[in-house]
Amino acid sequence: MNEKEWWKKSIVYQIYPRSFMDQNGDGVGDLQGIISKLDYFQELGVNVIWLCPVYQSPMDDGGYDIADYYQIDPMFGTNQDMDQLIEQADARGIKILMDLVVNHTSDEHAWFQEALTDPNSKYRDYYIFRKGIDGQAPNNWRSYFGGSAWEKVPNEENMFYLHAFSKKQPDLNWENPEVREECINMINWWLEKGLGGFRIDAILNLKKRIEYGQLPADGEDGLAFIGHWILNQPGIEEWLAEIDQRTFRKYNALTVAEADVPEDQLSRYIGEDGYFRMIFDFSYTDIDVPETGEWFLQSNWTVKELKENILQNELTTQKFGWGAKYLENHDQPRSINKYLPNEYQNDHSKKMLATLFMMLQGTPFIYQGQEIGMTNIRMDEMSDYDDIATHDQYRRAMLSGMSPEAAFEGMYLRSRDNNRTPMQWSDQKNAGFSGAEQTWIKVNSNYQTINVEAELNDDQSVLAFYQKLIALRRQAGPYQEAIIFGEVVPYEVPQEEIIAYKRSTAEEEVLVIVNFSANHQIVKLDGSYELLIGNQAYQTNLEQIKLVPYGSLVLGKKSEESK
Template identity: 40%
Template sequence: MANEPQQQWWRKSTVYQVYPKSFKDSTGSGTGDIKGLTGRLDYLQELGIEIVWLQPVYVSPQNDNGYDVADYRQIDPAFGTMEDFDELIRELKKRGMHLMTDIVVNHSSTEHPWFQEARQSKDNPYRDYYIWRDPAPDGGLPNNWQSKFGGPAWQFDETTGQYFLALFDKTQADLNWENEQVRREAADLMIYWAEKGVDGFRMDVINLISKDQRFPDDDPSASTGDGRKFYTDGPRVHEFIKELHAKVFGPYNLVTVGEMSSTTLEHCIRYSKPEEREFSMTFNFHHLKVDYKNGQKWELKPYDFAELKRLFTEWQTGMQQAGGWNALFWNNHDQPRALSRFGDDGEYRTESAKMLATTLHGLQGTPYVYQGEELGMPNPDWHDIREFNDIESKNMYRILQERGLTGGQALEIIRERSRDNSRTPMQWDASEHAGFTEGTPWLRVDRRYRQINVQSEQADPHSILAHYKQLIKLRKQEQVISDGLFVRLDEEHPHIFAYSRIGETETLIVVSNFSGTQTGFSFTEDFWASRAGNGARLLIGNTRQTPAWGKTLEIPPYGSYMWIIR
């Protein structure tokens, strides 16, 4: 079948996520662009990247940094031209690399011609492209669903006297996937890009496209009483994705990843199991909520290390046993930097960054590197709310104060949680604006760029960048990383995450210290006797001095090591 040929190559590949606005500016505009990315492909090739994930560069008013699309088939002039895009594809193919582009079809911008037509009248041919409801009998909102960016999920349209659904920003109107014509439009626009040479798609919040057509009120007293259970992994979602696979993903042999909001393991197995004919792999975000107090993003607490390990274990074993495939990641454009969340971005910045990388890259799945992660870029040192650009952050700064917090308390939370933490410009060298632009950057560069940049790390064989290169190469060389059975080894150790990957003739062992103190770790008698007692060869480590191999290991602060037993 059409899906089988693609089952091999991307399982040993590493994906590099490019946030184009912040990657490289070629014009001096202060905003990154397509030509800037094309000019840095040699850097990505040297890193060992095979798939470049390019986030939205379509025409957009940029209320949500391109995830509010106003024209799915044109390049926004801020990023360049269609000729620039075609050149990018040519240059990638010359290097044996693949382009994965973002597709945003849960919603469009309210500036999209479809919506502009739809709002003209209730009987407009495009009306049913979106989700409209009359006001409640009391004149209020159709239901109590909440936007993921804060506030009600319904926006009132004065022209027709109805509300439209907007689960994200008020300018992002949800598309009506119950309408067969909408589904046909979505497939057609993906075919358009596949015909241009795009090799895959990352599907934005794709598991939200099927809504419960009753549109009932939620229980506001529940911890998730915001309506999400009525549109997350909805009643027809698998049907809709299978339809896309039949029309687009299969015939064009595309690599696909679905971004899954508030999903479950059971659904992700279905989404990514090859015989289901849906996606190649899925993103889930449960492991990035372990520092959410009471499950709330905008409430802070130290991260729960035991829960982090439990979640990795659950998804590794669950997906493996059922034949699903994970997209592995610590960072993306919507998350604060993992280094600042789960490591030490000060004294042990280098060790922490390498430790997080080793831990992730030893797991089963396709790893994703988010721009700057390979340099150990931390959260920036924000001082003022005016430094932020992100619409979600600015909305929440206001909402948090409305809830009774002081401006200082609200800012402390925004500093930790803002999506802008990951969106500051890429740090290429120690020149002004970190070599990102000759103009004024759209979002300020982190002040530590003179110490943390590509140029300085390329010159250092022990850099974080060098460590990532080695990990990416190991995935291609060692079959056990792709295929080995995941077995947890640390038995709830308070500081150590240790696991093995067991293959037919070899065993991979990863041991990582997530604390700033030296700590001991011992293998169980059974594992030592059956697997580890014959000695092991170090594949990669993150300190100059490696712990002596033995049944008990002494792991230094943020130490992380990968051994193989053949």
């Protein structure tokens, strides 16, 4: 590895700023709150922090509706606070990533306001406006958040604008070279400040193939999923290559894209000359979501499918480039609730999940609170949910004939707000997140037992386990090369509930074994290993081992030549 690939030895920690730490006492997290916790990141061992959007925004979609790319929203602080965060993090050897959202802006962005005010201004062509058909939308596309993807323009007859997400997020027109130039200039402006890179949101939606009229509906609402016409469309490659060459590569920036890329295109996206340094894999993190996107239904996935998805992605990605590994993010529920039955959701199984993803090849992304084992939240009523997508899913569940009780349970299982509740720092008021009388969203009631303060003082805690896993990757040691760069080779076992793989180099190999079941399991070994980390006991010089329910082990073995 050379310095151009600094991210391969990195551990990324994702922050949802509204919920991380409130320094000014208004019930909302802020940049000064993040600055106050920089020492915590050093103690944890991470060296990259990714911030969900902190740009000026009306917060219709949690900041992914940007009103000004150059200004920090007053909710989070000032541009000077952002400069301070970059500077103080850099002094600790920590790089900052921001979210890059250029598929759309907020409808409150000056460009869009001008486009509405003056149909003849150049800004009308910054967005996608189309005439309707007999006063109706140009077609029956369904947006990602439900409902029509077209919104009628106020005070104009038969004119609509496109929004792939909420109606307050009009899509930019990337066919317009001025739009592309505006975005490139903005990216470079941030990189000049010393930013380490970007997580890139919804980037594969930039190119649109617009069709008119009634398309075959795929839901009871009479609409058709927009993704078929705006995802991975031919021609997007030219734009992505131009952005990379004119921005990211100039600054040796880390870029991780939210992009579901077909295997035959992977080399163009994450190869040596790829558009991005890595992309996220959705095959196992969205395994609980049906193909229709109606996540209130759940998909009834199996461990066999999970195992196949994880290992297939590893084998595919390592052929072409580098991956980004994660269990949780701001769009997911808590992993312990997603992957495990209620009766087995405990610290033991949380450590198993941590082992599973932290030992894969690629850069691990830890989401705030994941390292202490935070869980989904039980809301009292639908009004407690803030997330726009959650309210859409509830509406669609009710339309499908589901009872209110069953629909509400579906929100508990999969709402994005499960991962957006305040970070649990202590057992004090509001979990130590804020001194305000009321926080912007509810605090999970289990903060008195699950919090950073308690786990920092417990060497058997989930937090302590994460620290050890991070140290295996970041600190020089006998197996670091295999853990970071080793090829992933599936370790064949007869049980479908055992996920096992090796990380191998010429000199050493690491064997990862995870029991994803509530039963004891026997696994044969192909040699004598030493224990690197595990959530259960392990004795060396055994021909086979007995894994406890949800047990996990990371074992190391040197080659004969290197001994």
